[in-house]
Amino acid sequence: MAKKREEVEAGVLFPEVEIDDVVVRPWSLGVLAAISPYIEEVFGKLEEKKMDIDFSIASIMRLYFIAAQHLVPIISKSLGMPKEEVEAFDINKAARILKVIWDQNRESLKNVITLFGAALVGDQTPESEESEQ
Numbered sequence: 001m002a003k004k005r006e007e008v009e010a011g012v013l014f015p016e017v018e019i020d021d022v023v024v025r026p027w028s029l030g031v032l033a034a035i036s037p038y039i040e041e042v043f044g045k046l047e048e049k050k051m052d053i054d055f056s057i058a059s060i061m062r063l064y065f066i067a068a069q070h071l072v073p074i075i076s077k078s079l080g081m082p083k084e085e086v087e088a089f090d091i092n093k094a095a096r097i098l099k100v101i102w103d104q105n106r107e108s109l110k111n112v113i114t115l116f117g118a119a120l121v122g123d124q125t126p127e128s129e130e131s132e133q
Contacts (some may be wrong), residue, residue, distance in 0.1 A: 017100045020093055022079060026104040034077045041070040055102045060095045071098065
């Protein structure tokens with residue numbers, strides 16, 4: 001668990017994460033504004049399917065099956081990359097990137113989630129924080 005705690009602390013100190021030569025940064029206000037309509041669509045799909053998501057890799061993979069057309073622009077705008085490049089990612093890379101995007105922007109998203117239904121996404125406290133409580 002110490003390694004998990006170090007990763008969480010490193011994420012706070014160094015919010016940029018690199019995955020396969022792609023740098024993922026926390027959202028600016030402008031990016032959040034640009035992707036808000038897509039986030040609303042994703043949560044609408046979750047609600048429509050009565051699907052909960054815990055943002056594990058497996059859960060993200062399931063999410064791709066119901067909302068890929070909305071996730072691609074979220075990833076694209078989050079990375080500042082053309083949609084065509086994001087569409088060329090393999091599914092595992094895209095899922096890992098989306099997981100990092102969630103982890104980096106969790107608090108902002110939780111505020112958005114309260115508008116669309118808090119039951120859709122459970123509490124995502126990292127394991128290391130849970131064990132300390």
